[in-house]
Amino acid sequence: MKSRRNFLFACLVGLGSILVFSGCNRNGTGQSAAPRIPVILDTDANNELDDQHAIAYLVQNQEVFDIRGITVNATWNGGPAEEHFREAMRILTLFNEQEAIEVKKGANASFAETRGQLDEPGFDGEEAVDFIISEARKYNDQELVLLPIGKLTNIALALEKAPEIAGNVRIVWLGSNYPQPGEYNLDNDVSALQYLLNTGVHFEIVTVSYGRPTGTAAVKVSIMEVDSVMPGMGPEIEGSITGRHGGEFNNFGDYAVNLFHHIKLEGEPPSRSLYDLGAVAVVKNPGWASTRVVRGPVYDSTGWTADPSTDREIIVWENFERDSIVEDLYKSLEAEDSPSTSSGRQ
Secondary structure (H helix, E strand, O other): HHHHOOOOOOOOHHHHHHHOOEOOOOOOOEEOOOOOOEEEEEEEEOOOOOHHHHHHHHHHHOEEEEEEEEOOOOOOOOOOHHHHHHHHHHHHHHOOOOOOOOOOEEEOOOHHHHHHOOOOOOOOOOHHHHHHHHHHHHOOOOEEEEEEEEOHHHHHHHHHHHHHHHHHHEEEEEEEOOOEOOHHHHHOOHHHHHHHHOOOOOEEEEEOOOOOOOOOOHOOEEEEHHHHHHHOOOOOOOOEEEEOOOEOOOOOHHHHHHHHHHOOOEEOOEEEEHHHHHHHHHHOHHHHOEEEEEEEEEEEEEEEEOOOOOOEEEEEEEEOOOOHHHHHHHHHHHHOOOOOOOOOOO
């Protein structure tokens, strides 16, 4: 199984852009498109502002992605899972997708705190965990992509409750400063990461790498760029949503500007990283970053080490093409013909 997965992943990285883009353009012309990628996005949507951009990008690329649903969990910022649910629904409403795409509430606590309760009705995160399991069981020949862009709790709980789904999923996690210790998503639930590293599930890390040019921390946009490019972007909805920080909005671009003006900016020019966007982007087009195989990864209180006695391998994504990713975000939001293709779930 491992050798087959490695072969398939090599093909994906080498041919990913061809598979995704060889078929048709946004207007549907050209040859037949490749099958859409089935995906569940797992997000702490109310944490800051990168999750919102990741959701918007995913929704506007439904010719590539078959969005099976969105699951949410709570990290240290943004309140309990209910608040993250509300923010995800705000973004979906700005794209008229609030009825088409399901959002399921996940865990507030950590994997270690919750794993012993999985047989109890109404355990913390049950709605999201059972949804992940139900969707994963539908995939045998084609892997369901689990795309956690927050802590790994919901994913680890699903694998603990139904370990048989491990062969049906591909986990692509936005997290860690690998090979350096720490990072927000990792620190929010170290126990979930450790559990997944100890399983045989297909696991990929889209690195964050604070302060270094190799991770998604480098996929950043300045407030000047946001103020210039983003206003009015995305479809205009009837009515409006009330934003996280107040105000009324009828398109994603205006809401994105508002989010940027309510967050701490860094550097010169003042900017903010769109970390989570990078994870969605490289699933769409693997050519926008580089990968390497890491054998025997272990994470504990001392940081990352390797266990040479195991044949466990994971994939690490680095060196993201910032301009290509951000430009594709803008292109996706500019598209006038972005109909929902999320229907047809089984």
